[in-house]
Amino acid sequence: MKKKFLAGGALFTALVLLGSGVYFYNSLPKLRSYEQVKTQYQSSDLYILSHDGKLLHQWRKNKDNRSFQWTPLADISPVLISEVLKSEDRFFYEHTGVSITSLVASLYQRSFKDSSRGGSTITMQLLKLIAPDRAQYSGMTGKLRQILSAYRLEKSWTKKEILESYLNLIPLRGEYKGVTSSSWALFNKSPSGLTLKEAVALAVLIRSPNAGVKDWKNRACWQEPSLCSEFPAFIAELAKKTLESSTHNVALHLAQRLSPHFVSGEIKSTVHMDVQTYTQEVVKSQIQNLQAQNVNDAAVLVVENATGNVWAYIGGSGISDKKFVDGVRSYRQAGSTLKPFLYATAFENNILTPNSWIEDSAVDIVFERGIYKPQNHDKQFYGWVQVKTALASSLNVPAVKVFKLLNDESFWTRLQMLGFKNLKEPEHYGPALALGVADVTLEDLTQAYRTLANNGIYTDLRFTSNDPEPKARQVFKAQTAQDVAYILAQSENRALGFGLDSALSTQGASVKTGTSKDMRDNWCVGFNSRFTVGVWVGNFSGDPMWNVMGVTGAAPIWKKVMAFLDANYPSAKLSLASAQKEITPPEKYPQARIVYPQDGMIMALDPAIPRGHQKMPLLAEGPHPAGLQWKINGKKVAGNKSILWTPETGRHTFELYQNQKLAQKVQVLVK
Structure with a gap:
């Protein structure tokens, strides 16, 4: 009731x-x-979107509740x-x-x-x-x-x-608001x-x-x-779930990079979801295959040449415990990846052409900090080779000789023009700069190769749709860039170092690998007419890899990503016909030169050593050594490629003749 x-x-x-x-x-x-x-409506998270508005990554900014984008x-x-x-x-x-x-x-x-x-x-x-x-x-x-x-x-x-x-x-x-946040969480x-x-x-x-x-x-x-x-x-x-959302992680490092630029809850990037996701999976698979050789980390950058738009930004392998380290912006030793810019500088200065000949032989390079003895990675020397072979096959001795031929800071200056940051002064590196002892980032290295792809024109990268149109600067002449691109595109040029059938054998693309000292880093960077792809493989801890070179570590990733791009975003083949026509014919008798002493060098006698026991080497190189002749202060001396001279105080002139023609002259002051 x-x-x-x-x-x-x-x-x-x-x-x-x-x-x-x-x-x-x-x-x-x-x-x-x-x-x-x-x-x-306010989302508790910040969002990175792909170029077409798809969610790439999100991370939390509001700790009071959890809500995602309006769905x-x-x-x-x-x-x-x-x-x-x-x-x-x-x-x-x-x-x-x-x-x-x-x-x-x-x-x-x-x-x-x-x-x-x-x-x-x-x-x-x-x-x-x-x-x-x-x-x-x-x-x-x-x-x-x-x-x-x-x-x-x-x-x-x-x-x-x-x-x-x-x-x-x-x-x-829990703290979740809206069906979208709970759906992701559960x-x-x-x-x-x-x-x-x-x-x-x-x-x-x-x-x-x-x-x-x-x-x-x-x-x-x-x-x-x-x-x-x-x-x-x-x-x-x-x-049992903690309801901490397992959100997208494919753009974690891009999100870290762009987080200071947020003006609202989301930002539209230039990244393409399919390229980003595929590249991440390729990286993860390759690093898993290499873990037995002590490889745990990797990074990849994919850039569209014409626009500078970043299509994929992979800062880590996805399996490493150092998941917040961004491999795209980390400084690592460049190895042989700087050689194309060294040779481009020599071409630009009219010192060499792609078909010039240069000797790959044992040599002692004397510089301010001592004597440098460069060697190739296989400990062999190949004698006289053409420049295009020396570059594409990544021979070390010819690279150091090209550096000495420049005899100035022009290579270092070009690296600065290409956007390499935090370079130390030239004297810090000495001739070893030719072999890539400088620390660089994958971003800067990829940008430098993109400059070659764009006929020597450098522009900044674009990460979001709101980034301003980049300003351009000419770093190399178009012909120079095309010459280097053509060299790096031909399998026969790298056959000496890598064989004709390697991970670098890709039609229509120019590519170069590099491995740093003790195998701590390896690289593969290259481009076709539409994209430039840079890959780094190694360990963020700095631990060396075990018998992993650029061609076996980074190159397989590069090749798969390039194949994916070519299949889904086809590009025209590199237009390098003009570069072939402009390359000069092979030179049978290249110019001989004085390796040591250098012009303008100042030396001092050691009073503690008997005068007759003090010797200075005269070193020369060039084809047909029998045709070389030294003159000291106008007088002929015995010997051709190398002799030992007893120094005397005063100013002295050293002349090198090749087949009775003056090849080079230097002056030295002895105190």
Whole structure:
């Protein structure tokens, strides 16, 4: 009898409230529009988007709650929408904000079933989610205010707008807000791809977000009896999750780089999702294959030549424990990757041509800090070779000789013009700069090769759609860049060092590898007419790899990425015909030169050593040694390629003749 009295009282109260609704109607709180709610929505995370708006990476900025990007209704699985309506508002598309059936059912449940089931529609629930002060909808008066406001909301908003806003704003398990954040947290997928079982498990959480496993399972079974046998184990496993979202990680390092530039919750990058994802998988696979050889880390940069747009930015292998180190911006020893710019400088200064001959033989290079004895990686010497072979086969001795031929700081200056940062002064490196002892970043190295691909023109990279159009500067003449590109594109040029069939044998692309001292770093950088791809492989810890060269470590990654680009974003073949025509014919008798002493050198005799025991070497190189002749202060001396001279105080002139013609003259002051 008491329950009937209570039910009658509750119904009477409801009728009184409805009857006085006209009084409240004009004093209802002002409602925000759908556009205002969506615009004012704040994601707890920052987002990196691909060039076409796809999510590449996200990371958290708000620690109070967890909400992701606003998700359109079209991007939410229909099965999830259906299960939410089934659980929360079966008559959503039939009522106009208030369901009398649900209200009566709620009153009945509260009065006779001791149930706390509410009669609020999705529209009424949304009002609390968007209200500046939720207290205005509390109590009996507040309930009337909520009912009347729901009618008003349905008149100004569409059903689609109401449902979409509700699904984005509804609080769910733990700190998560909206179905998108919970979907990623629980199932590691967007709400567009949820299965029926997943949709049910998520939908029944709305009524009691932090329900225990038992209640959660019971609600799911009540909602979808056909799957009840699967829910106990499934929900028990979901309940174990920490709900720390396993979001996209493919652009972690790009996100770190761009984070200072955020002006809103998201930023659209120039990265292409398919290229980024494929490259990351190739890197992961290659490093897994090399882990037995003590290789754990890698980085890749893919750049479009014409625009400078970065299409892929992989800062790490994805399997290393040093996941926050950015390999694209880390400084590592360049190895042989600087040689193309050394030879380009020599071409630019008209010292050599691609078909010039240079001797690959043992030599002692004397410089301010001592004597340098360069060797090739295989400890062999190949005698007289053409410059194009020396470069493409990465011979060390010819590179050092080219450096000495320049006899100035022009190579170092070109490296600065190419954008290499943090270079020490030239004297710090000495002739070893020719072999890449300088520390460089993958970003700067890739940029330098892109300059060759762009006919010697350098421009900055672009990482976002808002980056300004880059300014251009000419570093090398177009002909010089084309000459180097052609050399690096021909398999026969690198046959001496790598054979004709290697990971570098790619049609229509120019490529160079490099390996630093003790195999701590290896590189592969190259380009076709549309893209430049740079790859670094090694260990962020600095530990050496075990028998891994550039051609076996970085080159396989480079080759696969280039093949993917060529298949999906075809490019014209490199236009290098002009470079072939301009290259001079092979020179049978290249110019001899003085290796030591250098012009302008100042020497001092050691008073502690007897004069007759002090010797200075005269070193020369050139074809046909028998045709070489030295003159000291105008007088012929015995010997051709190398002799020992007893120094005397004063200024002295040393002349080298080749076939009775003066090849070079230097002057030295002895004190």
